[in-house]
Amino acid sequence: MIPVAIMGGSGYTGVELMRLIAGHPELELVAVSSGQFKGQAVDQVFGALEGAVNLSFVDHDARALAQGAALVFLAVPHKAAMAAAPDLLAAGAKVVDLSADFRIHDVAVYEKWYAPHSAPELLAQAVYGLPEFYRNQVKGAQLVANPGCYVTSVLVPLVPLLKAGLVEPQGLIADSASGVSGAGRSAKLGLIHGEVHENFKAYAVDGHRHTPEMEQELSLAAGAEVRLTFTPHLLPMDRGILSTIYARPRAGADAEAVRACWQKAYGEEPFVRVLPPGRLPATKEVRGTNRVQLGVAVDPRSGLIKLFSALDNLTKGASGQAMQNANLMLGLDETAGLRELALTP
Known part of the structure; x- marks a missing residue:
């Protein structure tokens, strides 16, 4: 099993990531962070994950999350993601960022619509994570900017x-x-x-x-x-x-x-x-x-x-696409953990 972690597990995309990882045949969730729920059991906060995620939320410590994980999902808001990504990459972890922090190539355009960028040197390194268009680049990437929904x-x-x-x-x-x-x-x-x-x-x-x-x-x-x-x-x-x-x-x-x-x-x-x-x-x-x-x-x-x-x-528009990118980055079957049929009705 390949160890992965999530920074930011208290939002909808974080919870969706945990659901998908729980059903993945080759990934193991080893850590998930939350400032709001630090120290609390994941399945006590989110009852839908009971019996599937036996972890407690930890602090937002990028280097600690990276130490035990081959890949870290950033499911935190913009600005928080750009602050964490350099430490995660320096610690040797691959990163899939679900925020907008690395999607826009031009730092001036990003700052016009969002906020000052604290890690502009990573923009050229980040691969835009729509696999249907950038599959080969995603396979070799250390940092993937997961597109918006x-x-x-x-x-x-x-x-x-x-x-x-x-x-x-x-x-x-x-x-x-x-x-x-x-x-x-x-x-x-x-x-x-x-x-x-x-x-x-x-x-x-x-x-x-x-x-x-x-x-x-x-x-x-x-x-x-x-x-x-x-x-x-x-x-x-x-x-x-x-x-x-x-x-x-x-x-x-x-x-x-x-x-x-x-x-x-x-x-x-x-x-x-x-x-x-x-x-x-x-x-x-x-x-x-x-x-x-x-x-x-x-x-x-x-x-x-x-x-x-x-x-x-929440899936192809966020966490599912992030999983698709992670599969490619880790050399796994691109569809692993993503073969669910639609819920009807």
């Missing part, structure tokens, strides 16, 4: 189409709706049951901080600067993301061409499903899995192509 739902459908020149790189619009777990586990008035239940609303309409991450990867795919209009929405459910993307097709690009492009890009991918004509993605069909569903339609009036994607924000 909204970002994954937009990049997976768009990147192959931009690379193939099937859609215009300008005028792209993405509307994405996420379950409330995407906002984290800390107490916030706007996320309590009475505010969320039977409610549906947009937020961060003047600019969401995942936008530059999307534009970075879309521009690389297009070979030209891409500007994306992105609007996130909050869905009254626990988990899942459904994204609808509007793109102007180039000559000859129709729904059949889009599906053919996706099939060429993802036909051998274990976690991407291209749906046939007549079917569209649905969050319940990917709930609890590491899968992304893709669907397409063409608006006959406007001529725009509508792209649809669905994923679980």
